[in-house]
Amino acid sequence: MASPQGISGFRDIKKVVLDRIRSGIWPPDSLLPGEAELAEEFSTTRTTVNRALRELAEEGYLERRRRAGTRVLRSPVRQARFKIPLARDEVEAQGSTYRYSRISLQQTEAPEWLAAKLGFGAGQPVIHVRSMHYAGSRPFQFEDRWIIAGNVPGAAEQEFLDISPGEWLVETMPFTTAELSFMAAKADRELSGFLDVPPGDPVFLAERLTRLQGKPVTFARLFHSEGYRMTTIY
Amino acid sequence: MASPQGISGFRDIKKVVLDRIRSGIWPPDSLLPGEAELAEEFSTTRTTVNRALRELAEEGYLERRRRAGTRVLRSPVRQARFKIPLARDEVEAQGSTYRYSRISLQQTEAPEWLAAKLGFGAGQPVIHVRSMHYAGSRPFQFEDRWIIAGNVPGAAEQEFLDISPGEWLVETMPFTTAELSFMAAKADRELSGFLDVPPGDPVFLAERLTRLQGKPVTFARLFHSEGYRMTTIY
DNA sequence: CAGTGGTCTAGACCACATG
DNA sequence: ATGTGGTCTAGACCACTGT
Numbered sequence: 261m262a263s264p265q266g267i268s269g270f271r272d273i274k275k276v277v278l279d280r281i282r283s284g285i286w287p288p289d290s291l292l293p294g295e296a297e298l299a300e301e302f303s304t305t306r307t308t309v310n311r312a313l314r315e316l317a318e319e320g321y322l323e324r325r326r327r328a329g330t331r332v333l334r335s336p337v338r339q340a341r342f343k344i345p346l347a348r349d350e351v352e353a354q355g356s357t358y359r360y361s362r363i364s365l366q367q368t369e370a371p372e373w374l375a376a377k378l379g380f381g382a383g384q385p386v387i388h389v390r391s392m393h394y395a396g397s398r399p400f401q402f403e404d405r406w407i408i409a410g411n412v413p414g415a416a417e418q419e420f421l422d423i424s425p426g427e428w429l430v431e432t433m434p435f436t437t438a439e440l441s442f443m444a445a446k447a448d449r450e451l452s453g454f455l456d457v458p459p460g461d462p463v464f465l466a467e468r469l470t471r472l473q474g475k476p477v478t479f480a481r482l483f484h485s486e487g488y489r490m491t492t493i494y
Numbered sequence: 495m496a497s498p499q500g501i502s503g504f505r506d507i508k509k510v511v512l513d514r515i516r517s518g519i520w521p522p523d524s525l526l527p528g529e530a531e532l533a534e535e536f537s538t539t540r541t542t543v544n545r546a547l548r549e550l551a552e553e554g555y556l557e558r559r560r561r562a563g564t565r566v567l568r569s570p571v572r573q574a575r576f577k578i579p580l581a582r583d584e585v586e587a588q589g590s591t592y593r594y595s596r597i598s599l600q601q602t603e604a605p606e607w608l609a610a611k612l613g614f615g616a617g618q619p620v621i622h623v624r625s626m627h628y629a630g631s632r633p634f635q636f637e638d639r640w641i642i643a644g645n646v647p648g649a650a651e652q653e654f655l656d657i658s659p660g661e662w663l664v665e666t667m668p669f670t671t672a673e674l675s676f677m678a679a680k681a682d683r684e685l686s687g688f689l690d691v692p693p694g695d696p697v698f699l700a701e702r703l704t705r706l707q708g709k710p711v712t713f714a715r716l717f718h719s720e721g722y723r724m725t726t727i728y
Numbered sequence: 729c730a731g732t733g734g735t736c737t738a739g740a741c742c743a744c745a746t747g
Numbered sequence: 748a749t750g751t752g753g754t755c756t757a758g759a760c761c762a763c764t765g766t
Contacts, residue, residue: 441726
């Protein structure tokens with residue numbers, strides 16, 4: 261197993277390197293040969309080796325530092341990627357019919373807690389929208405959303421009767437960044453009515469704070485009844 | 495703004511492209527100029543443009559297809575990355591003192607539900623470990639774990655008194671893959687005792703199924719009391 | 729079958745961290 | 748000071764896919 265023959269392309273090199281890591285040839289904390297040396301072994305160029313190693317580093321297996329070389333991480337950085345779907349997409353992906361219904365809309369001023377969370381003074385004009393998303397006839401998600409009117413042109417004119425604020429915002433303001441939190445919460449009386457669960461029952465809550473170039477755009481609380489799962493593979 | 499001057503390097507090109515997308519110069523669904531054309535505009539090579547566009551595609555902004563060209567995605571694929579930390583790291587990161595305590599260990603056979611979940615016949619030898627993780631004097635996480643003895647050499651000899659199964663497994667079997675689910679659950683009587691919450695209260699539950707080259711290694715249920723948040727930025 | 733992105737080569741210079 | 752990875756150039760061939 262000196263110089264494997266059919267090796268070519270950065271994908272093959274990635275596989276070989278991963279195999280050597282997994283099989284213990286290059287144990288955790290050990291230093292890999294330099295790019296130049298590997299390029300020679302695989303009869304390729306440093307560019308190709310570089311891409312293979314760079315991607316393995318990005319995937320959390322290796323640590324690379326100039327001058328210090330490429331090292332196998334002691335415990336690979338485990339990271340999961342979630343896709344954050346719109347309620348509509350999630351419902352339709354599970355084969356159900358999606359339905360949206362606005363509950364209330366109010367143009368008001370940002371309450372203290374919201375202003376604090378978003379990092380600006382209270383009293384800013386905001387739009388408070390509450391709505392339901394259904395999968396077939398069953399409640400799927402209750403959405404409690406605040407939109408920072410001053411940072412979202414056109415929001416004040418929207419009624420959100422036929423389109424959910426989530427979908428409207430994705431179309432109107434793509435390319436935002438966001439913070440996302442998941443947690444468990446207890447259904448209060450109102451929520452238990454919306455989601456059709458007994459009061460006090462656990463609900464799954466996703467909070468999402470969206471910004472565009474640093475300026476807050478919207479803060480949403482998305483409630484799912486017990487039984488909902490957010491799943492990923494990594 | 496024909497050909498910006500200070501532009502060089504794939505990072506600069508990424509910025510310019512993103513700006514043009516955000517500012518609507520290249521609206522959603524529109525086709526970007528070809529790599530060759532962009533290379534000329536930025537006075538660089540196709541290789542460099544390629545890397546910039548490839549990374550933007552990976553980040554979910556663009557869709558690239560041979561012959562069809564590079565297109566701006568209508569709604570960028572929103573994806574979050576979570577780091578999956580060990581309880582110890584999570585506790586220490588929040589500045590508390592970590593403590594681990596094994597509750598029980600039992601060598602037994604896989605129950606039906608577990609065998610079904612893992613995709614093999616019931617009755618396989620498994621190790622069932624239950625343990626607690628504390629942040630200071632407060633309960634942080636209750637862990638209910640099953641280890642597939644036949645697929646984890648050395649597991650049967652471990653007592654898990656001083657090291658948690660999670661940590662031991664990371665050291666013993668790195669480079670696994672996993673499925674991860676988050677959900678809300680209700681504390682039963684036993685769990686309420688461990689986590690020090692009233693029975694029936696919501697708890698945050700992370701389930702994790704780990705495999706090595708397709709073969710199941712371990713299945714764990716990690717329970718956190720209400721108030722726990724799993725957070726990310728994307 | 730033509731045009732786009734995907735990848736590789738061969739070489740060069742540079743940035744940076746370590747000894 | 749020096750060796751490592753980081754990046755860029757210039758060019759080539761290839762794979763895929765839409766027409």
